[in-house]
Amino acid sequence: MNITITDSAQEYLSSLLEKQDVDGMSVRMFIQQPGTPYAETCLAYCRPEESVESDEVLNLPKLRVLIEKNSVAFLDEAFVDYSKEKMGGQLTIKAPNAKMPKVSADSPIEDQINYVLYSDINPGLAAHGGEVSLIDVIDGQIAVLKFGGGCQGCSAVDLTLKEGVEKTLIEKVPGLTAVKDSTDHSVTDNAFM
CATH class of the missing domain: 3.30.300.130 (Fe-S cluster assembly (FSCA))
Incomplete structure (x- = not known):
């Protein structure tokens, strides 16, 4: 699985987690309606008790990201970035395989x-x-x-x-x-x- 979360995105997401004031809070990354034209890439807060054993874990320098098992193939080559702007900033998530994952003979x-x-x-x-x-x-x-x-x-x-x-x-x-x-x-x- 190849997911890139830039330093600026890590800093931004980390600052959001700190505001939640919950120890061990992570970010959950998943695709709603994966493999369809309606697929959407989502980020959500994930409390420690909400983590699932089958989650893929990305331990980054500034935060921990949990990837929903069913979304792993759809998030390959995903790119998350944050750019600061005058009125705040813009979080950008690109997941080129969300609507159409790379499939092989051993895919579900x-x-x-x-x-x-x-x-x-x-x-x-x-x-x-x-x-x-x-x-x-x-x-x-x-x-x-x-x-x-x-x-x-x-x-x-x-x-x-x-x-x-x-x-x-x-x-x-x-x-x-x-x-x-x-x-x-x-x-x-x-x-x-």
Whole structure:
């Protein structure tokens, strides 16, 4: 895991922790909705009793940072900086892998599925105002998906699911055997066809 937190960011975050007046306070770093277009990088206070055994720990000269286990791959190459300005300052967090982590054959199956959805499948569906997202993985081999936008209620969604989405996912994600659609297609307000 390669995360850079500049000296100025460490000083700034350390000063915020000191104001909390709690011994052993750390910073928790995590991604909300990792691996999706809605991913957001977050920093939060973490009291000693809130730390989790599976957290990755970054012991920096000026502070301790806890990285949520599920966010580690998404935070690789993250960069945190603080620049002072006339009216205070600006904390900047860049996490280039938050929306699309580096995945490999040993990445969790959910990450592999999301990678294929957002890099291969959704760009094609976007032309019709549609998208598909992962809801769950059953028994480590069946992906449960939800279609949205122009795909919801579209008369061609069964063909899209079987010939496009399922075929692509099974081909690109080892161990995946089937895809199920959890979408209510009786709602046709924004359907493409």
